[in-house]
Amino acid sequence: MLERLGSRFVAIGVLLIVAGCGGGGGGGASNTGAAAPASGASGTSATTPTLAAATPVIDGTTLGDANWPTGSTSSGGLGQPVGGLNCGLRSNAYTYTHLSIYQNGRLLSVPANIGTVGPTMTAQTGCAYPLHTVDASGKIRMDTTTGASYTLGQFFAIWGETLGASNVAGLSGSPVTIYVNDGGTLSQYKGDPASLVLPPHGEVTIMTGTPLTQIPTYTWTDPPPFDPNPVTLAYLGVVGSQYWPAGNTATGGNGATVDGLICAAGMSELYHVHAHLAIIKDGQWLAMPANVGILSQCNYEMHTHDQTGIIHIETPTLKTFTLGQFFDIWGQPLSSTNVAGITGNVVAYINDNGDSRRYMGDLRNIELTSLRDVTLQIGTPPISSLPTYSWYESQ
Structure with missing residues (x-):
């Protein structure tokens, strides 16, 4: 059952805290159920924690120190059904909850x-479970299109932990x-x-080990709407x-x-997907050049045919393709302050079929995958909405 703050509690097993992610907690579910203290509990009382003042966080910011490798483990979700959840094409509507894990503070x-x-x-196209993460911010994306609720156990089963x-x-x-x-x-939650x-x-x-006396909470600067x-x-x-x-x-x-x-002529296209790149300078959308990666004698595995911004990935073998590779084929710089010769602070957004977020890492490392939209904004004013597309080639 949930015991409201103000009561003393006996520290048991591992401290697991769920704190509100800003935004008023709309649609919050009730978590009930009682559990006996874990064997070996200390039996000593602890100070009841309080909520700290909310910390503003930009979507995509890494919170905490690295401790586990990226992605699900070998015993987690690798495409098979897990905990009643299937891995499929990403939804076009998500909400989120936030998970923080502490060890001795x-x-x-x-x-x-x-x-x-x-x-x-x-x-x-790959796949994603209805519960997943896209960065190390602690945000867990939750598919809202089915109307289902999700449990912490399902997330850990997908993680494989x-x-x-x-x-x-x-x-x-x-x-x-x-x-x-x-x-x-x-x-306080004392159930399973x-x-x-x-x-x-x-x-x-x-929290495991030494408990916190204040529970951090966050307000998020989310990406613009679609x-x-x-x-x-x-x-x-x-x-x-x-x-x-x-x-x-x-x-280039x-x-x-x-x-x-x-770069080869008549290359096999056993792996054939498309991504999209939009570059916006001071509010003006700039057309991507045609024929990047296309030469008279050969085509690179990653190239453009026109000025729509579609990047064609056509190759006989599966490999990782990145935005940095595309810019190197193009022969243009790409950094947090320079996009193809346009200088200034760069803000990057990634959208996977409605699963959008601010990207805070190295722009060169952005992976180009099926129907992924990458938007790079330089200058002002900031974009007020993220573009969406009607593609001439489906995946």
């Missing part, structure tokens, strides 16, 4: 890409306690951790204003291998 970051499965030759009264993702040997902050109300229902716009914090009017991407069309000449620059691909990507 030290925040450990929840890994990125839990519950996301990369492409294969037979499933070239242990969740119990004495072991949380391999952190064992310390007491466990659970708190839920739903809409600003902090409550796996049965805890994840509250939309709530926060979950797991533009409800999709941009039509027509073959050989143009989206945006002319800015760069067609083709590679003198420092000249037929030699670039960053492991070859």
